[in-house]
Amino acid sequence: MPSSRRAAPAAEPAAAPGTRILKKYPNRRLYDTQTSSYITLADVKRMVLGGEDFEVRDAKTGDDLTRSILLQIILEEESGGVPMFSTPMLAQIIRFYGHSMQGMMGAMLEKNLQTFVELQSQFVGGQAPVLQNMMGTYLDQSRAMFEKLQEQMTTAGVIFPGFPPPKR
Structure with missing residues (x-):
């Protein structure tokens, strides 16, 4: 059976x-x-x-x-109509897949998004002038962090494929 x-x-x-x-x-x-x-x-x-x-x-x-x-x-x-990501941005993200910096880029994007959400919640709380000041600082710090990272990689002889080296 x-x-x-x-x-x-x-x-x-x-x-x-x-x-x-x-x-x-x-x-x-x-x-x-x-x-x-x-x-x-x-x-x-x-x-x-x-x-x-x-x-x-x-x-x-x-x-x-x-x-x-x-x-x-x-x-x-x-x-669906109004995309959040531009074609160049998506292409930039794709370039990081398989690259040694993939994990670092993911962590950086996640941290930046988390910071943006925190700033947005302060704006909703009625702190618009504070938000404007913090947003400027946030963008400056994000740019500086990425430029420093890119410069370190260039100095080490590792260049992001498809990314131009930093301007000096």
């Missing part, structure tokens, strides 16, 4: 407490385990905008697909 037992599903890594788990099925549908219902990318976008913590897991393997889903949302937004 053939066995009707199924293989046990792959063990899923534990999510952080309070993190909402979404499962992505092979049919490309997303299932919200909290509401026990299927959801769309628009629903995931609302979760992001609402500041909810969530993870997207492959329903079969348990692999973390969160970044992939977030990138899909960004792609939809960029295709």
